[in-house]
Amino acid sequence: MASTKEWFESVAEAQRRAKRRLPKSVYGALVAGAERGGTLDDNVRAFGELGLIPRIATGLGGGRELATTVLGQEVSLPVVVSPAGVQAVHPEGEVAVARAAAASGTAMGLSSFASKPIEEVAAANPKVFFQTYWMGTRERMVHVMDRARTAGAQGLIVTLDWTFAHRRDWGSPAIPERLDLKTMARLAPEVLLRPRWLADWARGGGAPDLAVPNVAGPGEPPPSFFGAYGEWMMTPPATWPDIAWMREAWGGPFLVKGIMHPDDARRAVEIGADAISVSNHGGNNVDSTPASIRALPGIVDAVGDHVEVLLDGGIRRGSDVVKALALGARAVLIGRAYLWGMAANGEAGVHNVLEILRAGIDETLVGLGRASIHDLTPRDVLMAPGFAIHDGAGASSPA
Template identity: 55%
Template sequence: MATRVPFKNLAEAERLAKRKLPKAVWLAVKAGNEQGWTLDENLRAFSELGFSPTVFDRPTSFDLRTTVLGMDIDFPVLVSPVGAQAIHPDGEVGVARAAARAGTATGLSSWASDSAEDVAAVNPNTMFQLYWVGKRDQIEARVEAARRAGAKALIVTLDWSHTPRRDWGVPPAPPSSLDLRTMVRLAPEALSRPAWFGSYLRRGRIPELKVPNLFDRMGNVPYFGTAWAEFEATPPPTWDDVKWLRELWGGPFMVKGINTIRDAKLCVDLGADAISLSNHGGNNIDGSPSPLRYLPSVVEAVGDQVDVLVDGGIRRGSDVVKALALGAKAVLVGRAMLYGLACAGEAGAYAVLDILRSGIRETMYGIGRSSIRDLERADLMVLNSDFFVPPTR
């Protein structure tokens, strides 16, 4: 019997996810940084763009298909690589299966709870996302493991700032082991949401927070906390490091976390096939504007040399249309997927993608566009004259 999905839009999914998840888990999902200005700004930017609907020549069919990183997908929404999807027993495998069913690609984080092998087995269009953790030999081993698993593309994420402050509180540090003392410490959180914890027990498992894609030199799978300590101790990659990584992989390659024209041009120079404009969902420098505001400037600078994607704050199909009209090839959706996953597992993840696809079609019907390739900036109304903020570099 199909799982009933208890939400009809992503605002409902967010409210339900907050009620379902233990507080510490919810804080990790909601995330953000410092006062949360950028977290809110990512949503606000979309609200400052509107449409001018038409009543004549409305389309009767829609072509939403596109190609990103060599992968043909049915509509321009990809699942962003988001770590530790053990907020539900279905985890990354459930999200990947939902994405495959929806006809799109899934991103798999280095910090995932499921392995690249397991995820690629259920979605052939899997993109493995790499954080720079450890030495080059460790990174090379992880890249080759993703290649053997069948990953179609490699994403390197460069925009994490390691800022631990949030005005509304931060979750406790993830464990470095799951010994008896740790289990006792975490028990009140788990038991505060018995239905959530019970969903794991019914599967005969517990959310142990291991990260199989960040295996160590001996092939051992570390706990999240152990891997995180190594991440914080690893110097950030240089341009030469990323160039080495691009050559090592050799296939479709995306750099995620770009915020300036200068960095976008450097990505072109190192041979990237795509970039994603991103502030890490509000988790980078608080006070940085939404990538949507400088999307047109970056597209103008490098859009004829590299596919430009964008992520952050996408909650509706109309948001996707706005991004495409400003020049994006496609969008990546992360936090919204977690809301759906928390509410109803794989079925909830699929519902998020279905809601976005329906919203794209409805918006395109309203503005008289039958193909995403026909979308342009003239389809939008700027409600705030200060909307566009060109990058300063």
């Protein structure tokens, strides 16, 4: 079925539409990767190095089983929306994403740097996981966690794969401190070239609000993005005992995001994490980190069934999801893909992306002769020479 004005048939088409619709700086922020972008590119390229081994004459009919659970929440497909900070691609932001995820029967992660309050997002989708960083005082962190719990967050995601890497070889789009008259005048030429994006914001009540409401202290107004970012930068880095304290303070389902080394996966199990996400922050952390999918098999080998293993990074089609599941992931998190969908067509565009992935997973299962995502094994995947996994002892070995 070919794409139409209101529907697109691939994530690649969503990206093309997002590029046409968004101001240059906003689109640039979505596709950014640290330094030369090596990790960003490898996240996608590595999936292309993995083959699939079809089976024929399997007699497979009827519907395939795509449902699973993540952090205790039932989801209708093994794809969860990853948390992403201040979303300037559409005025409804995370609330629209929450509704789209709910329509597809899945959960979403809400960034602590989100543009919408967690109360509004949880009202739109009760399957919400709140994401936070190790930032501020422990008292502040407890307040933020308590607020998320009261609002209905079903789990906590702590993100650790970020070292404040800002350098981009091609130049980073400037993120303003606030949208005052001077800033709007500077951005006006590129915004005027995207009248539909401008019209969306005009109908939505005005320019994007760069405040982050979910990290405010008791009785405080929401800080600006850079105000919160500055507090985060000034907070001494976390240690594993700190993360163990956070896990205890939260008291519910707990996911550690940013695992790329088997030793860290084992430490997450030791502190009582319920889940981990194999992630390199979408290529925005330490450049030259391998693709998440390259690290996945070694991490699965390290932790076995002691923790749910998710994967984040490079998912562009349903067959990518199937490859990750065959190599041991319970589910995947998507980031850029749904943001491109929202830029292309708002809430409907996010739902469109999720349904593209659902259809791709189903079609791939048919080709592999698998009736369920739970039947997938590494034998369904062909790993080419040079596809390396970390052995946990400081060296790489071929898969």
